Amino acid sequence: MPDDDDYGLSPEKVEKSIDPPPVDYLPKKPKSYNPKIGLIGAGGISEFHLKNYKECGFEVAAIANRTRSKAEEKRDQFYPDALVFEDYRELLAVEDIEVVDVTPHPADRLPILRESLIAGKHVLSQKPFVLDLSEGERLVDLAKEKNLKIAVNQNGRWAPHFSYLRNAIASGLIGRVTSVDFSLQWDQTWIKGIPAFESIRHLVLFDFAVHWFDITNCLMTGQTPSKVFASAVGYSEQVYNPPALASAIMDYPEAQVRMAFNAHAKLGEEDVTTVVGTKGTLRTRGPGLNDQPEVEVCLEEGSVKVPLTGSWFESGFQGTMGELLCAIEENREPSHSARNNLQSLELCFAALESAETGKSVKPGEARRASKN
Secondary structure: OOOHHHOOOOOOOOOOEOOOOOOOOOOOOOOOOOOEEEEEOOOOOHHHHHHHHHHHOOEEEEEEOOOHHHHHHHHHHHOOOOEEEOOHHHHHOOOOEEEEEEOOOHHHHHHHHHHHHHOOOEEEEOOOOOOEHHHHHHHHHHHHHOOOOEEEOOHHHHOHHHHHHHHHHHOOOOOOEEEEEEEEEOEOHHHOOOHHHHOOOOHHHHHHOHHHHHHHHHHOOOOOOOEEEEEEEOOOOOOOOOOOEEEEEEEEOOEEEEEEEEOEOOOOOEEEEEEEEOOEEEEEEEOEOOEOOEEEEEEOOEEEEEEOOOOHHHHHHHHHHHHHHHHHHHOOOOOOEHHHHHHHHHHHHHHHHHHHHOOOEOOOOOOEOOOO
16 A cells, blocks of 8 residues: 555656747648639628638639628728629539638538539538538448549637547557547627527537537547547536536546536636547647647646647638648548548437437437437
C-alpha cells in the first residue's frame, strides 16, 4: 500500500519542453483550378461564405435569393460583377458555373441539392446536410451517378484548433485515441425571440452540436461507435425555449467520447477539448469556439504549447470550399464528403433519439432527426 500522504495522487513527473511537432493544419487551396461558383441563399450565414471566398480569391459569379434585394446587397458588398437571380433554377442554368454553394435551411435545401446535381454542378451543402439519412444516401448515389462531388459545410473541421487535432491524430502523434472530452459553456441567449431557432426542440444537440458530432467522426476515424446516450435539460430562468443544457456519451469498443454543453452561460464562458491517446494528450482551451489561441501537446518526451493562426469563422469557411475545389482538381473524394457526413449524422440522430427516449441508441438505427 502507498503511504497515506501519496494516496490518490498521480506519480510525480518531470516537465520537459519540446519543439512543436510539425502539424499542417491551415486550409488548402487548389493549385490552379478556379471555377465559377454560384451561391444559393443570401441569408445571414452567406456573409461569412462570401467574405472568406473573396479572401481566398475564389470567383463567385452568381448569387440567387428569393428576396432579390438581399442577393443584390451581398453582390454589391463582395462581388460587384456577379449575376443576381430570384429563382435558383436560373442560376443552375448558367452553363459556366461549375460549383454551387447551397445555404438555405434543411427543408428548403433538399430539392435544391437534388436539382443542382441533376444540372451537373458540384455541390457544397450547408449543415446539417439532411434530416433523413435515406434522403442523404439518395443524394450521394445521385452524385456518384453524375460523376460529381457533393460535400458538406462542416466548417468546424478547419477551425484551427480542431484542424490541428485531427491532423495530429491522423499523423499518429498521440497513437490511438482512447478518450475525447468536449466541455463548452457559452452565451446563446441572442436567439431569444427568433422563431427559426426557438422552434428547434433540441437546438443544442442538433443545430449546434452537429459540429461536435462531425469532429468526433473525424477524430475517431478507424473506430466504430457502438452506442450513444444523450440528455437535454431546460430550466426556469432560461430566456429561450429549447433546453440549454445537453450532454452526450459515445461508446466505442476501446474508447469513449463525452460532450457537455451549457448554452446559457452569460459569465465565464469557456470551450475546452481534451484528446487522450495511447502515446500522448492534446488539449485546447479558450473563451469561445472562435477564440482558441493554442494547442497543448503532451508526449512522453515532453510538452509544448503551440500557438495557432486563424479562427473558426475565417479558416472554417475557407477550408470547406478549398477542400472541395482541391478534390475536384485532384479527382478524389472530398474529406468532408456527404458520404462521410452521413456517419456524423448517424451520431447526431442517435443522440436526439436517446434524449427523447432516455435509452442508448446504436448509430444508424435512428434514421431521422427526432423531434426537430
